[in-house]
Amino acid sequence: MVSFSLNEANELAHALLAQIGRDTGIRLLSIKGLVADRYGLRKPRVAADADVIVEPSRFDEFCRLLTGHGWHLRVEREVPSLLGPHSVTFIRDDWPNDIDAHVRFPGFFATDAEVFERLWQTRGRMEVAHVDVSVPSRGASAVIAALHAVRYSKSARHAGELEQVAHLLIDDFSPEEREEFIDVARVGRAQWVLRELFDLIGRPYELDADARQQHLWNTNRATIEDGAAVSWLHSLRAAPLHQKPAVLVRALWISRADIPRNDPTRLPTAREAWAHRLLRWRRGGVALMHYVKIKR
Known part of the structure; x- marks a missing residue:
């Protein structure tokens, strides 16, 4: 039985995912928890899982490869989702964490391929468990952090995380980082979802979600805890x-x-x-x- 902490498990999982990507040529980016912590996009805390977003055309292949490394799906039936399925959760019996493999991220209304390509263009590297891991830029990661926080903004913790992103955008981001945040939201069609942040930084936004998408987003946001x-x-x-x-x-x-x-x-x-x-x-x-x- 493997014995290590949740934080250690997450770091090792990100390293494993990066290695699978290098070995197979599958493009993937570590996102959310560990990445947001290192960019200072939220108060550091230990996440329950390691999140990764994978190029859509090879997502199914990536999931098959992950099962070859001892990870398997948690048993649960498929249920409908207002915003559609966006990730698959893998577990391993002797590890304390999950791996969340994303093919899309809620809040982006562009195609999965368009979103991934724009995130991939911003990519940089972080050393995690002595392994180089590909991650979105700080500006792009701020878009992901903001989308996640807005979606759960009835939660005090997530409302605080949204305030943290807003503070950084105004007072801490370089002009280049701020422009990348704006452009990733533009290409990903997330400007309407993040309109409050656009207002805070004094930038106009486009109505890039249609009436149905707006209704589903608002309904999901209001009922997500239910x-x-x-x-x-x-x-x-x-x-x-x-x-x-x-x-x-x-x-x-x-x-x-x-x-x-x-x-x-x-x-x-x-x-x-x-x-x-x-x-x-x-x-x-x-x-x-x-x-x-x-x-x-």
Whole structure:
């Protein structure tokens, strides 16, 4: 059994991911936690996972390679998402952390390829666990940090992180870093999402999200702490009439095989399955009541 701290595990995971990229020619960038900490984009804290964004055309190949290094998917059923799926979580039984492999990042409304190429153009290097790791520039990483913070801005911690990015943009970034922040948001079609920051730095922004994208973003932002209940409701409304019963059944019922767990070889007991279902139904009911209040 491997024994190391969560922080050590994250650093080793970033080093491993960088090595996979070098060995195979797959382009990838370490993002979020460790990178944001080193750029001073948030107060340092130990993340629960190592995040990486991978060139979209080779994302599936990268995921297969990662399983060859002993990592596997956590058992969980596929659920709808207002903003669409954006990452896959891998775990390893003898490691204390996760790896979050991203093909896109919520808040960017340009194509996955356009976003990745612009991030890749900004790339630099950080030494992590004595390995050179490719990372987006400070300006580009600030866009990612801001998008994540805006998405969860009802959380006091994330609201604080958004204030930290705003402070750096105004008082600490060089003109070149500030321009790169603006251009990455422009190319990635994230100006509307980050409009408050554009206002703070006195820069005009384009309305680069259409009405549907704005509605989904705002709904997701308002209900993100409530889990998937609102996403299931949107899927039910959007489904053709003849498919609505099947969508409703999938929303309400979860089989024992689909109960979320780390060990895919262990089937939950009937008692554990019912406990999970009851908890989900209770949370779902609270989430839907919250959603109704928001819509009034």
